[in-house]
Amino acid sequence: MKTLGALLLLSVTLIVALPIEENNEVSEDGYFVPQLDWSLKWMSAEEIKKEQRKTKARNWFNDRPVDFHLYTRKNPKKSQKISADDKKSLKKSNFNNNHPTRIIIHGWQNSHQSELNVVIREALLQVMDCNVISVDWSRKFNYFTLNYLSATYMVPKVGVKVAKFIDFLVDEGEMSLDDLHVIGHSLGAHVSGIAGKNVRTGEVHTIIGLDPAGPLYEDAKNEERLTKDDARYVEVIHTNGGTLGFLEPIGNADFYANGGQVQPGCFKIDVVGLCAHLRSYWYYAESIIENSFKSAKCQGYTSAILNTCHDVIDEVRLGGADNYELASGEYYTPVNEVPPYGRGDKFNMV
Template identity: 40%
Template sequence: MKFVVIILISLTFRELLSSPLYYDEPRWTIAKDDEGNMHLVDLNPVDAEVEPAFDAWTDTFFLLFTRSNPTVGQRITWTRESLEQSHFRRGGQVRFLIHGWGGSANDLGTTREFLELGDYNVIGVDWSVGAGSNNYITSRNRVGITGEVVARLIDFLDEIGFASHSNVNLIGHSLGSHVAGHTGKSVQRGRINAIFGTDPAGPLFNINNPSDRLDIGDAVYTEALHTNAGVLGFDEPITHSSFYPNFGRNQPGCGTDISGSCAHGRSTLFYRESINSDRFVARQCASYAEIVAQNCPGTGVTAIMGGDSAKPIRGVFFLTTNAESPFAQG
């Protein structure tokens, strides 16, 4: 009897993993969140109500890091008093870091790199109350409203003369990339300078619905680093420049990586290293089709992946990386 039960459980789990979503793609996947916890994720695109337990306007927190407080973030709000009593450097460059599913605002590695680069205001957007749901669909449905909250703070900084939109860059990982996109769509007083999406989330986002995801028009310059395209990350180009390290699906050093979580997370490590490095040299491909075919002979145009500045480049780019840090080969 016990043997029969084990067989039934095995068959049921196998059926779950093989349930079709699009074009015979698996309905279920095992994914790692930003904190390294593994989850069985249902990729079935069924609309789910936003849970009332999350109020983006009160449950989204902003932590300010500067050279005066590089390791312990100061909580700031959209009040003049809060900002004047903080270490915020008026008129300085501002970098927003937006985590993904299951993450938090304490990305001290990326914060450290920015503070080494310049005397910046680095703001961690903590929407972990919304992104911490075990249900990926629920967290995904909270992306839009969270972007509106971030946009409100950016507009307020401009309104009181603390920072202009031209000094603001957003860096979002996975679901956080689409939060950044919604932020760019929602600001009212200017255009954000640049958005960098590190492997923008793929499940439940559609190429034909740019109003609900990161898109080319969300900032003066937009860039995506695709490292697990077609699995946990979005596959097609959706930004001014789209970089596909190692053709964008699997990454050296990640082993078999069945869930794709290693390759997905590698995008943040690439971007972090790129902040103070110009060695991620990529060549432009003629089209996205060359990425899919894993054959990009190059057009003669080269570009640097990542970094901290808006760029005049446009198109799809390919590069190879090392299997471990330092990842850049250029």
């Protein structure tokens, strides 16, 4: 039970407020806001605005850098920190511009050592010789980590810092944007979108949004969240849409696993949708290795949710490496209750 409790504490990304910017509107009534113990507390609009003003007044984040941890097949377990302010850190590292680069961005209460980063990193390094960079914007034990409303304030700021780091890799490391994928989970998916909007050296090839944060982000302006225009190809994997995740399609291709709202095997243990929310990165990691998530093309996301799609496309699979050339629109993806989650050639629609 202690292990499960620790996993919940480290992994949940419960989004119940928009990124805090001066021009954002707050509901006249208020919202349920997650607390450190994961209980939900109703906060009035005035209380939320007060917290936003308090966060802005502290201005803690601007002088606190985001950390970038590099892993390669030469150092698959122990990271090398690279700083955009230190060219030597890049030159001394194992970064290889002849290899593809994958950047992973976590959500609230996570870090570069969280489960998300470990399972995706290990999958990537198993199948390809690449640069895996885990972004750490956790700022452990400070106000931003403990207070959710303050954490949302960081999203656009982290996104800009990630964009500057990408430009640094292009300028100083001669990285090709054609070989860059940015992978973000929940709140980190929106950080990925902000980064894509702000890269000045060109266009990011691919962004993978793993169950992007949903509540109230669904009402956010395009410049405040992930959209299909933030990279050459944006794929979104929905697993807890309408609760912790984004329900409507926002990518070039949107995959609705088991209908995108609840996941098999999660019913008895789920906490506010957490189990289903986390499944997105487990599915993606498995897709990297197995490419076993056959999907059916749908006539819209409502059809994907209701499982009324029938046009099975063998070449297009959730997380597929060639999806940027093949996938568009909405897809329904059936999944198993336990690993392996993908059904492969045993594909069926129930």
